Amino acid sequence: xxxxxxRTADLYPTRGATEVTTPRQDPVVWSDPGAAGPIRPAxxxxxxxxxxxxxxQLITPDEVTSYRAELERLTADPAxxxxxxxxxxxxTQDIRSVFEVHRISEVFAQLVRDPRVVNRARQILGSDVYVxxxxxxxxxxxxxxxxxxxxxxxxWHAEDGLPNMxxxxxxxALTENYATNGGLMIMPGSHRTFLGCAGSTPRDNYKHSLQxxxxxxxxxxxxxxxxxxxxxxxxTGAAGSATWFDCNCMHGSGDNITPYPxxxxxxxxxSMENAAVDPFAAPLPRPEYIGARAPFTPVK
Numbered sequence: 001x002x003x004x005x006x007r008t009a010d011l012y013p014t015r016g017a018t019e020v021t022t023p024r025q026d027p028v029v030w031s032d033p034g035a036a037g038p039i040r041p042a043x044x045x046x047x048x049x050x051x052x053x054x055x056x057q058l059i060t061p062d063e064v065t066s067y068r069a070e071l072e073r074l075t076a077d078p079a080x081x082x083x084x085x086x087x088x089x090x091x092t093q094d095i096r097s098v099f100e101v102h103r104i105s106e107v108f109a110q111l112v113r114d115p116r117v118v119n120r121a122r123q124i125l126g127s128d129v130y131v132x133x134x135x136x137x138x139x140x141x142x143x144x145x146x147x148x149x150x151x152x153x154x155x156w157h158a159e160d161g162l163p164n165m166x167x168x169x170x171x172x173a174l175t176e177n178y179a180t181n182g183g184l185m186i187m188p189g190s191h192r193t194f195l196g197c198a199g200s201t202p203r204d205n206y207k208h209s210l211q212x213x214x215x216x217x218x219x220x221x222x223x224x225x226x227x228x229x230x231x232x233x234x235x236t237g238a239a240g241s242a243t244w245f246d247c248n249c250m251h252g253s254g255d256n257i258t259p260y261p262x263x264x265x266x267x268x269x270x271s272m273e274n275a276a277v278d279p280f281a282a283p284l285p286r287p288e289y290i291g292a293r294a295p296f297t298p299v300k
Contacts, residue, residue, distance in 0.1 A: 008163050008277045014196035015158050015215065015281035019222055022194040026165040028246055030126030030271070037123030038116065047124065051191035051246040054235065058116055058172055058242035068174045068239075070107040071136050071263055074098055085289045089145060095138050096145075100289040101265065102134040112267055117170065118299045120244060121269035124168045128298035132156070132167060132270035133291060136174075139182055139253075139262040146182050146254040149223050151195060152268070153247040155216050158201060158281035160291035165191075166274040167247040174263045177236045182256035184243060187230040190250035195222055201282040218250070226250055272298055 011025045028048045033041065039053065047053040059067070074080050075095045081088075085099040102109045111117060112131055121129045138144075152169065156162040177183045201215045218226075230250075235243050245251065247268075256262055276293050279285050285293065 010280050011164070012153070012157050012194045012196065012280075014154055014194075015199055015201055016196065017198065019198045019219055020196040022196060024165060024192050024194060024248065028165075028191065029124055030166060031123050032126075035123060035126070038119050039123050044123070047244065047246070050188040050233075051249040052186055052188070052233075053244040054237065055242045055244070056237065057240050059111075059240045061240060064174060064239045067107065067111065067172075067265065068263070070105055071138070071174060071265070074101070074105060074136065075138055080104070084287075091145075092143065094140060094144070097135045097137050099133065099135045101136050102131055102267070103289075108134065108136070108265060111172075111265065113299055117172075117267065118269070121168055121170070121299075124244070125166055125269065125271045127166075127271045127273050129269040129271060130296040130298055131267060131292060132160070132162070132276075133266075133268040135266050137264050137266055139256045141181070141256055141259040141261050144182065144256040144262075146256070147252050149218055149250055149252040150216055151190075151248050151250055154195065154197060156247065156291065158216060159205065159279050159286050160293075161276040161279045161285055162247075162270065162274060163277055163280075164274050165194075165246070165248050166271040167268060168244060169247065169266065169268045170242055170244045172242045172265045172267075173237055173239050174265060175239050175261050177238075177241070177262060178258070178260060179234060179236050181258045181260045181262045182254045183262065184235045184253050185251060186233050186235070186245060187226055187250040188233050189230045190226055191246040191248040193226075194248060195226070195250070201279075203283050205282065223250075269299070
């Protein structure tokens with residue numbers, strides 16, 4: 001007689017009848033305090049406290065020029081536009097994001113492997129890492145839409161099956177981030193509480209949510225309470241700067257109605273010890289190009 005495989009415990013329930021909050025069950029920084037790495041102890045402590053870390057210049061101006069040229073090449077390529085990994089703006093039909101960019105482009109694959117990038121991820125997560133998701137975000141001026149408030153982990157847990165908060169993202173600016181062109185906003189300290197959202201996950205939800213979010217959106221009251229408790233930090237910085245942030249940070253960005261574009265490359269590193277299982281609140285996992293699944297190899 002065979003028995004059914006044991007279900008991985010759900011530490012962070014979400015998408016039920018009502019919103020629920022759960023205290024974080026996992027560390028924020030997984031490495032030992034004295035572990036070697038490019039992040040200074042004081043900055044690592046700040047990441048643990050606030051859920052984010054900024055680097056004024058992660059890549060050089062010459063590198064910015066190279067990566068921006070590659071972004072422009074990809075978004076101008078008709079074959080890339082026709083690829084299912086490209087997401088377009090619902091109103092203008094301009095490209096909004098291109099997923100799995102480290103597999104499409106060797107230029108961005110080299111960035112993923114860059115020690116300045118991957119070694120910070122290893123230090124925060126305390127293990128070897130793989131790329132759970134990568135994309136370029138294109139936010140041209142005059143009307144590019146934003147990303148509403150959300151926790152990435154809520155989606156990655158509900159729809160991709162990541163069991164633990166052992167995932168970190170980096171957003172590397174390829175254009176200037178002004179206070180006016182739809183920059184990233186984070187509620188500092190919000191990563192310490194998981195907000196389980198109300199509602200169910202429609203089948204193939206990703207086909208709609210990547211253009212306009214639906215499932216996994218906090219209520220107005222929950223966002224008001226969290227912003228009163230944590231405040232809101234808006235990130236600005238020159239091209240080449242970067243923001244690292246924990247997977248459970250409540251974050252979002254506004255529309256860009258200025259003439260100044262805001263484009264970035266976004267890489268999600270997951271611990272090799274936090275492999276995806278069956279989704280916790282969705283009928284099926286999202287496609288591989290949105291959330292990588294085993295087998296995978298560590299970034300070297």
